[in-house]
Amino acid sequence: MRATLERASPARIGRQTSRPQLVKAGVTAAILLFVLLALPQLMSLYYVDTMTQVAVYSMVTLALGLLVGRVGLVSLGQVAVLAIGAWVAARLLFATSQPYPLVLLEAGLITMVGGVLIGLPALRLRGLYLALITLMFAGAITVVLATVNFPNGGHGFTGYNGSLLHIPPIRRPSIAASDPAYFRYSVIVAILMFALVLAHIKTKPGRAWAAIRQSEPAALAAGINTWLYKLWAFALAAFITGVAGGVLAGAVHYLYSIDFPTQDSITLLAVTLMGGVYSLWGAVIAALLSQFLPALLNNWGVSADWLIILFGLGVLQVLTTAPAGLVDQVPRDLARLGRFLRGRLKPGSTG
């Protein structure tokens, strides 16, 4: 209980930055520089593409983690939102010659409007009902997408032409046409999205969400417009996921509705919980789990089914013993192991 209370009050974090915070910021900057500059040089194209997917999905898990961890809303339909973002971006990219960042912004905003329209009535529901209604919406969107199809350069509103012989690929920004360049581009977009969420968490909305997560009636009694802030979280999550969809469209060049099955939303919730929903790094870990591990196993010739089983076990483990996820548990357990080993190695203190 104490831990959650502490997390619930970011206000206690002072304005002046302390030394551990500086170290933390330095480490983060070093990791980001390494990822942006060195990583694409060190990896084969296969893994560069995989890491682009990781960057895309880190935004999706960021949005889902925001909903689950910060506000306490569980969404079982985030992949459907991603599909909407990808659809809108693909349609805009085929129809117009706008610069890519503008398309990303538009895809995010349009997805956000969609998210708000769905969220507006759904937010009256709470807990389990809200989770299930998002699952229902995701199922419905999957059915619609299977019929409408993703734009492939055709005309009309849907932009789909089933009899097209040569399907043009979805374009990328001119500065990021190659795979390593597009990887860097995706990482930068992801960094911007993480910064956006951080800016929210450190300020008034973050405090309001924390209060809502603790107890909605209490938040209401404290004068927080719970409806507004819940909708805000929904909108922000939809915006980020929509932008991620736009990045995904350029990354894969061709989009198919079969790539966005409803069950992926469920797996996504599993990895997000495993990564840890109370920390932004948890989103990165979740994205690595959901995108990097399958690619690695595929390379080794191991069936991805083992991974699904692992995710299932991970969900049960997280829910029963480690609510803060791997991002919290692994360092704690490592520290414990370190203490244990030190105790063992120190002469005279065995036993």
Place this chain on the structure above:
Amino acid sequence: MPAWSDFEPFIVSGLALGGVYALSGVGLVVLYRATGVLYLAFGAVGALGALTAWSLGKAGAPGWLTWLVCIAVAAAVTLGYGVIFGPALAKRDPLVKAVATIGLTLILYGAMDLLWTTSGGQARSLTLPTDNGGFSVGQVQVTWTQVIALGAGVVLTVGTGAFLRFTKLGTAMRAMANDREITATLGVPVRKVEAAAWLGCGALAGLAGLLLADLVALDATTLTFLVISSLAAVLIARLRSITVTFVAAIAVGLIHDLLTPITSLSNYRDMTPFVLAAIALLVLSRHQVMTQSREEA
């Protein structure tokens, strides 16, 4: 608009499908009321049972044995999960309990895909002997399997209603649905009653898996996610009334199949459960009052 005669066969298949959704929904509601767990792995354990039955049948086991094994496997897995994870999560939010069953779903789904590989393999099918016999109503052929599916839905809804009302165990389950703590204080063996609910729900999952494997398809993905249709019915009943669950399940099955001959809507017929559940929930939640019951706290 197609002629009426085009719809007739779909009324029969829709009622059969609705019957299976109904018995699934009843199982889900009873378990939820007794333990607070919305069992999202319902479809997955049914699929596991059906696939086990298929393997046994292929190995030469007699039909009746494979059906029993199907139900037994689903019941055993469900009971095992309930006994291990039920107490550990008993005091948590219903949402957490439901998400935990997603963990079980993923484990079973991965395991089924490993053991009964779909890629490259031939399509499996599970046929019950009742497929061959039947009768015709007007122009429409009705198989005994379809009759059993609808009949099982009706019988189990009525039977469960009577069970909850008139038996000691059923009364204990209803008491636990109201307040777990007080029920325990009154001397009801809470764990045993919960175990009974898990076992019953698992057996229903096995039965639903068996019937759906015959009526729809024997495929891990399809069967695992068909539970969403029953979930829609359960949601319409607000996880409470088994009568409403039954009516909603029949409506979902019927509307889904009746949309098939209408070409402009045929592609969208899989949306039926989602749309019905969404409308029902949004209408029902109009006058929601914010409360915090002991269950949710």
